[in-house]
Amino acid sequence: MASVLGEKERKKIVFPSKNELSEAMAKYTANLSAKFCKERGYFTLVLSGGDLISWLSELLKPVYQESIEWSKWHIFWVDERVVPLDHKDSNYKLAFDGFLSKVPIPIANIYAIDQDCAALGDAKGAALLYEECIKRLVNRNIIRTYKSSGFPQFDLQLLGMGPDGHMASLFPGHYQIKEKAKLVTYITDSPKPPPKRITFTLPVINCASYNLMAVCDEAQADAVAEVFKDNLDLPSAWLTADVEAIWFLDQAAASKIPKGH
């Protein structure tokens, strides 16, 4: 089976538990924040939903609260459920309640999906407007572009994977994974509720400088093993990055990876 990584190996670190994973993810994020804030005065961070947000709470510790240049952070979502922003299924609400409301990132630097489209359940409109929002920030040089392609290049994306191998809202067997031209697309029949979502496309996801995929628990072990066997039916197996794509796993999630992978 072809590997999307060519000769390179898929990078992974296996941690004894979620606690160590969460500490390492905070360190990784803080180091990249320092690097990009110094180099260009901004740090563009893309979040996903799911379990990942609770693991970000490590960044709320005083050592990070005091050292991170929060005013330079710009926050995006790799995918979002098209529900009102105060709905329990909203990835924005999850991140806001669990993390963003507790750190001094300027509210203007937090790019949620369009409120009206979210309230109306208009997935197509939400995707179009999020793509326009990204393009505006590219024009303002807040988001870099990837080499000559013109695709936006985020500094770091923190990603998660579902037990079916989906990442962002790119699901196995759904055509969105094949989108090559758009930056943001949408789905109205997501196999995981809620059905209406928007998502970055694979070219945008893979243009990021750094992609950290964090996966814990035994329920994900089969999908993790398939990814490490390069089963490209799983959207997560397509993950690459410009500089580094790395998998942070706890022991349970890594338990079925075949030897030698």
Ligand SMILES: O=C1O[C@H](COP(=O)(O)O)[C@@H](O)[C@H](O)[C@H]1O
């Ligand atoms: O629905 C979603 O699921 C994935 C995976 O979530 P997890 O709880 O299994 O880690 C998440 O990355 C995505 O952002 C979210 O919309």
